[in-house]
Amino acid sequence: xxxxxxxxxxxxxxxxxxxxxxxxxxxxxxxxxxxxxxxxxxxxxxxxxxxxxxxxxxxxxxxxxxxxxxxxxxxxxxxxxxxxxxxxxxxxxxxxxxxxxxxxxxxxxxxxxxxxxxxxxxxxxxxxxxxxxxxxxxxxxxxxxxxxxxxxxxxxxxxxxxxxxxxxxxxxxxxxxxxxxxxxxxxxxxxxxxxxxxxxxxxxxxxxxxxxxxxxxxxxxxxxxxxxxxxxxxxxxxxxxxxxxxxxxxxxxxxxxxxxxxxxxxxxxxxxxxxxxxxxxxxxxxxxxxxxxxxxxxxxxxxxxxxxxxxxxxxxxxxxxxxxxxxxxxxxxxxxxxxxxxxxxxxxxxxxxxxxxxxxxxxxxxxxxxxxxxxxxxxxxxxxxxxxxxxxxxxxxxxxxxxxxxxxxxxxxxxxxxxxxxxxxxxxxxxxxxxxxxxxxxxxxxxxxxxxxxxxxxxxxxxxxxxxxxxxxxxxxxxxxxxxxxxxxxxxxxxxxxxxxxxxxxxxxxxxxxxxxxxxxxxxxxxxxxxxxxxxxxxxxxxxxxxxxxxxxxxxxxxxxxxxxxxxxxxxxxxxxxxxxxxxxxxxxxxxxxxxx
Numbered sequence: 001x002x003x004x005x006x007x008x009x010x011x012x013x014x015x016x017x018x019x020x021x022x023x024x025x026x027x028x029x030x031x032x033x034x035x036x037x038x039x040x041x042x043x044x045x046x047x048x049x050x051x052x053x054x055x056x057x058x059x060x061x062x063x064x065x066x067x068x069x070x071x072x073x074x075x076x077x078x079x080x081x082x083x084x085x086x087x088x089x090x091x092x093x094x095x096x097x098x099x100x101x102x103x104x105x106x107x108x109x110x111x112x113x114x115x116x117x118x119x120x121x122x123x124x125x126x127x128x129x130x131x132x133x134x135x136x137x138x139x140x141x142x143x144x145x146x147x148x149x150x151x152x153x154x155x156x157x158x159x160x161x162x163x164x165x166x167x168x169x170x171x172x173x174x175x176x177x178x179x180x181x182x183x184x185x186x187x188x189x190x191x192x193x194x195x196x197x198x199x200x201x202x203x204x205x206x207x208x209x210x211x212x213x214x215x216x217x218x219x220x221x222x223x224x225x226x227x228x229x230x231x232x233x234x235x236x237x238x239x240x241x242x243x244x245x246x247x248x249x250x251x252x253x254x255x256x257x258x259x260x261x262x263x264x265x266x267x268x269x270x271x272x273x274x275x276x277x278x279x280x281x282x283x284x285x286x287x288x289x290x291x292x293x294x295x296x297x298x299x300x301x302x303x304x305x306x307x308x309x310x311x312x313x314x315x316x317x318x319x320x321x322x323x324x325x326x327x328x329x330x331x332x333x334x335x336x337x338x339x340x341x342x343x344x345x346x347x348x349x350x351x352x353x354x355x356x357x358x359x360x361x362x363x364x365x366x367x368x369x370x371x372x373x374x375x376x377x378x379x380x381x382x383x384x385x386x387x388x389x390x391x392x393x394x395x396x397x398x399x400x401x402x403x404x405x406x407x408x409x410x411x412x413x414x415x416x417x418x419x420x421x422x423x424x425x426x427x428x429x430x431x432x433x434x435x436x437x438x439x440x441x442x443x444x445x446x447x448x449x450x451x452x453x454x455x456x457x458x459x460x461x462x463x464x465x466x467x468x469x470x471x472x473x474x475x476x477x478x479x480x481x482x483x484x485x486x487x488x489x490x491x492x493x494x495x496x497x498x499x500x501x502x503x504x505x506x507x508x509x510x511x512x513x514x515x516x517x518x519x520x521x522x523x524x525x526x527x528x529x530x531x532x533x534x535x536x537x538x539x540x541x542x543x544x545x546x547x548x549x550x551x552x553x554x555x556x557x558x559x560x561x562x563x564x565x566x567x568x569x570x571x572x573x574x575x576x577x578x579x580x581x582x583x584x585x586x587x588x589x590x591x592x593x594x595x596x597x
Contacts, residue, residue: 030169100150258332398533
């Protein structure tokens with residue numbers, strides 16, 4: 001199968017494997033991918049599993065025709081990719097192995113009698129290999145997910161050979177969504193190493209990529225931003241979707257009864273997704289993937305031998321060893337004489353970062369009683385607080401405690417220009433009167449939102465919480481709404497004035513009608529009446545100081561001479577910064593740059 005004029009797929013499908021890596025169910029099999037690059041010199045990218053030696057060599061021979069390969073590039077030494085190194089070298093004795101030092105060491109461990117003397121090309125990080133018109137660049141990716149892993153970029157065809165990155169379960173002819181099986185694959189196998197994946201994604205962002213060729217799963221050619229975005233979300237440990245997973249075990253059905261009651265209430269109160277997993281019966285890897293997929297998790301189990309039920313312990317251990325964090329967690333316990341389950345579960349998660357436990361814990365003694373039903377309702381209200389506040393029908397639209405969220409913080413101001421939603425980041429929102437409640441919002445005249453709001457006379461102020469990631473500031477702060485659809489890929493809720501409510505990362509929202517406009521030179525101040533106020537959570541508001549200390553990436557200035565943008569961290573290298581320079585990332589001017597010290 002030709003992927004480009006020069007790159008040919010020579011991998012195989014495994015329809016017989018039932019457990020990948022001895023633990024992950026793969027009902028639709030597995031693909032072991034290998035590729036050939038034909039040029040003045042020929043490179044083969046990795047081998048396949050030991051059970052497919054002859055099929056792979058046949059595929060390779062068919063792709064090569066009368067030619068012989070010059071190189072075998074070994075990106076990853078896991079046996080499903082490296083098992084046929086010896087068979088390859090026996091078939092093509094004049095070929096050389098292209099690998100890094102760690103890989104060469106591992107080859108010696110797996111193939112004790114194989115001599116590589118005079119048959120290797122040793123690669124350094126960032127090193128290159130010319131095949132002719134194809135120049136390959138090698139980028140080390142340690143612990144993604146073994147220490148020797150590297151990926152390879154072909155600048156001619158703009159192809160990234162991504163090793164295990166961007167792989168998925170399932171043979172190539174499996175008819176199944178990429179996202180679901182790629183998520184289960186990533187979380188289960190690579191999930192522990194999010195920081196390393198983030199480092200690799202930063203390198204990938206500097207490359208012009210038209211195609212991604214992984215070692216498992218389909219070659220990715222279209223909508224690459226979708227796959228890159230998912231990997232960024234997964235490796236940042238951010239929720240992929242708003243929703244609630246209930247993971248439970250139940251011995252005699254009483255805990256299950258509580259879970260079923262809670263699930264029904266969550267759905268009634270507007271939770272966008274409610275997924276229930278019986279840990280004793282479901283595929284554990286699917287439950288683990290769901291825990292990372294959704295924003296909230298309910299754990300429900302029994303006290304068992306003064307501990308918790310084994311399936312629940314195993315589940316939580318799978319979460320914590322993969323750096324589970326940035327989630328809201330609720331606990332339901334059941335015990336007949338000495339309930340300890342909630343304490344044990346909470347203790348197992350105590351080292352996980354940014355876990356917010358609900359105030360309500362449901363404590364069942366043997367069977368579900370009236371007081372438990374009241375606890376379940378309270379828990380459902382807590383878990384659905386922001387969903388209720390986003391609802392057109394159920395929201396309290398006159399919750400003036402939203403005004404308490406205003407401080408020297410950061411906000412997303414949304415508006416509508418008659419064609420599409422718009423939004424921008426502001427840090428100048430203040431309450432000026434309380435009878436009636438009036439708010440002042442100051443916006444730079446050069447911002448498109450200033451023009452829109454001056455024409456329409458209305459806006460929403462979305463109060464950002466400390467949970468807002470940097471991508472929120474990139475989306476709403478680094479581009480003009482005149483040229484970019486800032487809500488692309490977002491389906492917002494609406495306030496009664498028809499404007500967008502940011503669906504995530506906010507703790508309150510205020511709808512405002514402009515009553516007075518004050519010209520303050522470079523900016524315009526809008527004095528507004530509050531027409532609607534909603535509170536979504538008690539999460540701490542994002543202050544300007546918190547943003548700079550904890551959210552904005554630290555600019556990489558070491559060893560560089562020039563100027564750094566204080567807004568986004570872009571580095572301009574040069575002795576003099578032009579007065580009219582505009583930051584290519586956030587579009588701020590020279591006044592927002594400072595010299596690198």
